[in-house]
Amino acid sequence: MAETLVVDDGVNDRAEAGLAKDAAKAAERVGLKADSIVIRGGKPLVGRVDVRGAKNLATKAMVAALLGKTPSILQDVPQISEISIVTKMLEAYGVAVTSPEDGVLVLDPKNVERAHFAQIDALAGSSRIPILFCGPLLHALGEALIPDLGGCRIGDRPIDFHLDALRAFGAIVDKSYEGIRITAPNGLTGANIELPYPSVGATEQVLLAAVRAKGVTELKNAAIEPEIMDLIAILQKMGAIIWMEPNRTIFIEGVETLHGYSHRAIFDRNEAASWASAALATHGDIFVAGAKQQELMTFLNVFRKVGGAFDVREDGIRFWHPGGPLKPVQVETDVHPGFMTDWQQPLIVALTQAEGISVVHETVYENRLGFTEALVEMGADIVVHTDGLESVTRRVPRRKLEQAAVITGPTKLHAADVRVPDLRGGFSYLIAALAAEGTSTVSNLGLISRGYEHFVDKLTALGADFDLV
Numbered sequence: 001m002a003e004t005l006v007v008d009d010g011v012n013d014r015a016e017a018g019l020a021k022d023a024a025k026a027a028e029r030v031g032l033k034a035d036s037i038v039i040r041g042g043k044p045l046v047g048r049v050d051v052r053g054a055k056n057l058a059t060k061a062m063v064a065a066l067l068g069k070t071p072s073i074l075q076d077v078p079q080i081s082e083i084s085i086v087t088k089m090l091e092a093y094g095v096a097v098t099s100p101e102d103g104v105l106v107l108d109p110k111n112v113e114r115a116h117f118a119q120i121d122a123l124a125g126s127s128r129i130p131i132l133f134c135g136p137l138l139h140a141l142g143e144a145l146i147p148d149l150g151g152c153r154i155g156d157r158p159i160d161f162h163l164d165a166l167r168a169f170g171a172i173v174d175k176s177y178e179g180i181r182i183t184a185p186n187g188l189t190g191a192n193i194e195l196p197y198p199s200v201g202a203t204e205q206v207l208l209a210a211v212r213a214k215g216v217t218e219l220k221n222a223a224i225e226p227e228i229m230d231l232i233a234i235l236q237k238m239g240a241i242i243w244m245e246p247n248r249t250i251f252i253e254g255v256e257t258l259h260g261y262s263h264r265a266i267f268d269r270n271e272a273a274s275w276a277s278a279a280l281a282t283h284g285d286i287f288v289a290g291a292k293q294q295e296l297m298t299f300l301n302v303f304r305k306v307g308g309a310f311d312v313r314e315d316g317i318r319f320w321h322p323g324g325p326l327k328p329v330q331v332e333t334d335v336h337p338g339f340m341t342d343w344q345q346p347l348i349v350a351l352t353q354a355e356g357i358s359v360v361h362e363t364v365y366e367n368r369l370g371f372t373e374a375l376v377e378m379g380a381d382i383v384v385h386t387d388g389l390e391s392v393t394r395r396v397p398r399r400k401l402e403q404a405a406v407i408t409g410p411t412k413l414h415a416a417d418v419r420v421p422d423l424r425g426g427f428s429y430l431i432a433a434l435a436a437e438g439t440s441t442v443s444n445l446g447l448i449s450r451g452y453e454h455f456v457d458k459l460t461a462l463g464a465d466f467d468l469v
Ligand SMILES: CC(=O)N[C@H]1[C@@H](OP(=O)(O)OP(=O)(O)OC[C@H]2O[C@@H](n3ccc(=O)[nH]c3=O)[C@H](O)[C@@H]2O)O[C@H](CO)[C@@H](O)[C@@H]1O
Pocket: 002, 055, 056, 057, 128, 155, 156, 157, 158, 159, 160, 161, 162, 163, 197, 198, 199, 200, 201, 202, 223, 340, 341, 342, 364, 365, 366
């Protein structure tokens, strides 16, 4: 059975309570005081939004700073609650975090020897990032205490690949602690690791542990998402030796010491794709400044097939609904370069407006379509098949408990009161409420601020009609 942290039944409630409590607190730290938004829908979103660094890179870059002997500088850091949570973690682990100007973080690991493990428990259940501190802390201190993980509840999200990899490096895992305690009395030694699935987090785990391990590490079946490539670029700036070979193989030659980096985070392609879906679903026209074509190629193909229009410019991408009917599509989520799982939730709202039957097959997580229930309440015709659909071809082997959503459109969406279940599901509810006729209330907004910077201000800039409660 896969090893898990916070996902077994007995501890789920604790994780959920932690996530909800922390989401609200962390949201306040990034300026969101309201729990709910009352949206008067039926108006197209038109205007410009700016997208900065990716949540899924910036947080890992912050962890990487712990590996350096000197301070690191990270630019284009978004004001999202996930960053404020990781800042608190870094501070507990002895890294001084300052922000000389908006979007810039200086991360100084000078006090890591005086890590305050006792303060870490207060952050239990708030994020998935803590598990990535294992390698850097083991190199710095020979010991790591990691609190229970949080993150979106979109599947079981075990950490067996992470722990197996750490054991392969020579670490000892003790799960009697609430969370995990991990030690490396003899240091970490490079290893040959093959991941059972190209997990993003487990690939990052291996990179962050291997860069200072003794000897060479070979990682097979690695994830190769653009955010991972950006993390590799950061580690190389720090002095690491990393190269790639075909078929998802990464080699890392361990080095004695690393120094700080200066880096501008890759843009948030998940946020960009979310605003693109919002433009389509509301018959709108949104220029997403900072979006780049390369990392969005797979999304852009699907967006075009659905009938959306886009224009790639020097400084961003304009997405709009060109008029006329939208077309149904068949999409299967996958690891990069496939269609990213984080994109499917916002896209599904747009697909409720396509003429015909669309299929979205979720193959990365086993519980990421539950959010569609609220869309059905709002008038969408969506049937979720929990065994997946046999007819869909796939690159990765079939895994248990997959889900497929069959969306029949177009359907008129009407107003409803809905509660945000997870980050992308929450953004989807905002889109649905903006597209629907009437007045909807979306509550538990704190979760959206985990990954969408200044989304309330952006909605105002796009002409949305709403009040915060
Ligand atoms: C903070 C962050 O970057 N989050 C992203 C990251 O999550 P995260 O890194 O958690 O996602 P993974 O790629 O690790 O997970 C993919 C699949 O592998 C499974 N798995 C993973 C690890 C493990 O030890 N055992 C195991 O079975 C998971 O349950 C899941 O079904 O990549 C996901 C897939 O692109 C994205 O949806 C998330 O937005």
